[in-house]
Amino acid sequence: MAPDGAGRPKETGLHIAAPRPDSWMQVTPKGLYCVPGDFYVDPARPVPRAVVTHGHSDHARPDHEAVLATSETLAVMRARMGAERAGRRQQALHPGDTLTRDGVAIRLAPAGHVLGSAQVVIEWRGSRVVVSGDYKRRRDPTCAGFEPVACDAFVTEATFALPVFRHPPAEREIQRLLESVRLFPDRAHLVGVYALGKCQRVIALLREAGWERPIYLHGAMLALCDLYERLGVRLGELRPVPAPEKRGGGGLLAGEIVLAPSGAEATPWVRRLAEPVVCAASGWMRVRQRAKAKGVELPLIVSDHADWDELLLTAAEVAAPEIWVTHGREDALIHALAQRGVRGRALHLIGRGEEDEEPEAGPSAVQPGAEPAEPPAAEQLAAEAAAQRQGGAGGPDAL
Numbered sequence: 478m479a480p481d482g483a484g485r486p487k488e489t490g491l492h493i494a495a496p497r498p499d500s501w502m503q504v505t506p507k508g509l510y511c512v513p514g515d516f517y518v519d520p521a522r523p524v525p526r527a528v529v530t531h532g533h534s535d536h537a538r539p540d541h542e543a544v545l546a547t548s549e550t551l552a553v554m555r556a557r558m559g560a561e562r563a564g565r566r567q568q569a570l571h572p573g574d575t576l577t578r579d580g581v582a583i584r585l586a587p588a589g590h591v592l593g594s595a596q597v598v599i600e601w602r603g604s605r606v607v608v609s610g611d612y613k614r615r616r617d618p619t620c621a622g623f624e625p626v627a628c629d630a631f632v633t634e635a636t637f638a639l640p641v642f643r644h645p646p647a648e649r650e651i652q653r654l655l656e657s658v659r660l661f662p663d664r665a666h667l668v669g670v671y672a673l674g675k676c677q678r679v680i681a682l683l684r685e686a687g688w689e690r691p692i693y694l695h696g697a698m699l700a701l702c703d704l705y706e707r708l709g710v711r712l713g714e715l716r717p718v719p720a721p722e723k724r725g726g727g728g729l730l731a732g733e734i735v736l737a738p739s740g741a742e743a744t745p746w747v748r749r750l751a752e753p754v755v756c757a758a759s760g761w762m763r764v765r766q767r768a769k770a771k772g773v774e775l776p777l778i779v780s781d782h783a784d785w786d787e788l789l790l791t792a793a794e795v796a797a798p799e800i801w802v803t804h805g806r807e808d809a810l811i812h813a814l815a816q817r818g819v820r821g822r823a824l825h826l827i828g829r830g831e832e833d834e835e836p837e838a839g840p841s842a843v844q845p846g847a848e849p850a851e852p853p854a855a856e857q858l859a860a861e862a863a864a865q866r867q868g869g870a871g872g873p874d875a876l
Contacts, residue, residue, distance in 0.1 A: 493602075493603065495602060495603035495604040495629070496601070496602055496603075496604050497604070498604055498606050498629050498630035498799060499630075499799075499822075501513055501601055501604065502599070502606050502630070504824050504825075504826065505517075506522075507520045507521060507524055508520035508521050508522070508524075508826060509608060509632065509803075509824070509826065511581060511601075513579055513580060513581050513601050514578045514580075514581035514583070514599070514601070515578075515579065516528055516545075516876055518530065518597050518599075518608045519536040519537075519608070519610060520541070521538060521826070522538065523539070523540040523542075524541055524542070525542045526541070526542065526543045526545075527544050527545070527564070528544075528545045528546065528583065528597050528876075529544055529545070529546040529550055529554070530550075530588065530590075530594060530595055530596065530597060530608065530609070530610025530611070531550055531553075531588065531590055531591055531593060531594035531595065531610050531611065532550050532553030532554055532557065532591065532593060532594075532673055533591070533611065533673060533674075534557070536610055536611070537550065537554050537557075537558075539558045539563065540562055541564050541565075542564070542565050542566065543565065543566040543567075543568070543876055544563065544564030544566070544567050544568070544875055545568045545569075545576070545583070545875050546567075546570070546585075546593070547569060547570065547572065547585060547594075547595050548571075548593070549592050549593025549708055550593035550594070550595070551563065551564075551567050551569055551593075552593070552708065553593060553673065553701070556700055556701060556704050557673075557701075564875065566874075566875040567875055568874060568875030568876065570584070570585050571585075572584075572585045572586055572595060573586075576876065578876050580601060580602070581599060581600070581601045582598075582599070582600040582601070583597065583599055583876075585597060585598070586598055586607075586626050587620075587621035587622060587623060587624050588610050588611065588612040589612050589613050589614065589615075589622045589623035590611045590612050590620070590781055590782075591619075591620055591673055591677075591781060592619055592620045592674065592677070592705060592710060593620070594610060594612070594620060595610070596608060596609045596612070596623075596624075596626065597610070598626055598628070605626075605627075605628040605630075606628060606629065606630045606631075606632065607626050607628040607630075607631050607632065607795065609631065609632055609633050609634065609791075610634075611634050611781070612633075612634070612782070612783055613780065613781050613782055613783050614783050614787040614790065614791065615644070615647060617781075618678070618681040618682070618685065619674070619677045619678050619681050619705065619710050620674075623791075625791060625794035625795050627795055627796050627797075628795055628796075628797050629797060629798065629799065630797055630799040630800070630801060631791075631795045631797040631799070631800050631801070632801045632802075632803060632824070633788065633791070633800055633801070633802055633803070633810075634782065634783075634802070634803055634804060634805055635802045635803075635804065635806045635807050635809075635810045636760070636782040636783075636804070636805040636806075637780065637782055637784050637785060637788070637805070637806070638785060638802075638805050638806035638807070638810035639785060640785050640809075641764075642763055642784045642785050643784050643785055644760060644763075644778055644779075644780050644784040645778055647678075648682060648686065650777040650779050651679070651682045651683060651686050651777075651779075653775070653777065654666065654668070654683075654734070654756060654775065655683075655686060655688065657756075657775055658732065658734065661754055662731065662732045663731050663732070663751065663752070664732075664751055664752045664753060664754050665729070665730040665733055665734075665735055665750040665752070665753045665754070666734050666735065666753065666754045666756055666775070667742055667747065667750060667754065667755055668735065668736050668737070668756040668758055668777070669738065669739040669740070669741065669742065669755075669756065669757040669759075669773075670698075670736050670737070670738070670739070670757075670758050671738075671739070671759075671781075672697055672698055672701055672738060673701050674781050675758055675759075675779070675781055676698050676701065676702065676736050677701070677702060677705045677710060677712060678779070678781065679736065679758055679779065680692055680712045680713070680715070681710070681712065682779075684711075684712070684713050689713070690714075690733070690734075691713075691714045691733070692712075692714070692715055692733075692734050692735075692736065693715075693716050693730055693733055693734065693735040693736070694715055694716070694717055694735070694736050695717075695718060695735070695736065695737035695738060695741055695746070697737070697738050698736055698737065698738070699715075702715055718730065718735055718737075718749060718750075720749070721749055727748045727749050727750065727751070728750075728751045728752075729749050729751060730749075730750055730751060731751035731752075735750060735753070739759075739771075742755045742772065743772075754774050754775055755771075755772055755773055755774045756773065756775040756776070756777055757771060757775075757776055757777065758777040758779040759776075759777075759779065759780065760778060760779070760780025760781075760782055760784070762776035762777060762778045763778050788810060789813060789814075789817075792814060792817070793817075797819070798819065798820060799820050799821075800814055800819055800821050800822070801821075801822045801823075801824050802821060802822065802824060803824050803826045804825075807823040808823075811823060
């Protein structure tokens with residue numbers, strides 16, 4: 478452990494120019510690589526040393542030798558892929574603490590995306606690069622908010638980097654959902670959500686809006702909601718969607734709210750519900766053609782990613798002369814940055830998806846119509862996360 482500010486050269490009588498960010502942070506087929514520190518950030522393939530920004534499967538891949546992340550992200554990784562595949566060695570780093578490896582200083586700052594999500598702040602010889610992972614700038618009752626960090630190069634997503642994407646307040650969208658429930662008391666409301674982050678955020682927003690009744694969950698949602706609870710995020714009473722008493726029966730949960738993975742509405746599982754109003758909570762619901770193609774009756778524009786204005790706001794706040802774009806609508810963002818005197822660069826990282834809408838691919842995925850595999854005990858996962866929070870980076874070093 479080194480004090481904050483490690484990685485900056487000591488003051489001397491001679492001026493030493495800081496190295497250019499692209500001379501020591503490089504794009505490789507495995508992902509973004511820190512050359513002097515010999516580690517990767519969110520690598521797409523198994524590597525000896527990985528720093529992971531958050532638990533979504535396009536960022537947190539299995540089978541790394543060593544993983545550094547927040548304690549919450551490590552708990553999510555164990556829940557989704559099993560302890561044996563979440564990193565043979567795991568090390569939790571508290572946001573704000575600094576770890577040094579071969580003269581490179583590493584610390585984590587909140588990203589506001591999902592529980593445990595973090596930006597990776599990397600410093601070497603006076604040069605600072607911030608890798609944001611995915612992030613949003615809106616308030617989220619289930620995770621810490623994004624904190625801008627001044628840097629020489631900022632690595633950003635561009636999922637919603639078009640001027641058409643300006644997200645309305647999520648609270649307003651939740652009120653639209655509740656109004657629909659009042660208008661159609663004889664129908665169930667089925668809301669398609671992503672299992673990690675979006676599901677728990679929608680639940681928390683419903684509670685804040687005064688919905689005190691049980692919220693019903695598809696089986697694929699249960700394990701991570703239980704883990705959130707064990708990690709201190711209160712979600713209220715949650716129940717699994719019951720099976721019909723008779724084979725082929727249905728008509729259940731009229732007047733209730735049900736959360737399920739995107740695509741569950743197209744499986745036999747949905748026959749359990751009383752004439753469901755199909756809803757979807759996603760930033761992509763801004764595009765009416767997408768909602769129509771998916772058969773969404775009530776589109777809810779609730780996103781866990783920064784919109785167009787927030788991407789530009791963040792670029793101004795971090796004051797980086799260079800901004801590197803990992804995935805998304807790179808061209809529009811790079812053009813807008815150039816008009817503001819900022820040099821943009823498209824990294825074209827492979828394996829990054831649009832998890833704000835689509836079910837995850839990969840070994841941890843749960844098919845929408847299927848019940849999930851038995852997860853590790855939530856009590857065990859939460860206890861491990863708590864132990865890592867207590868030990869912090871002072872435990873066995875992963876990197």
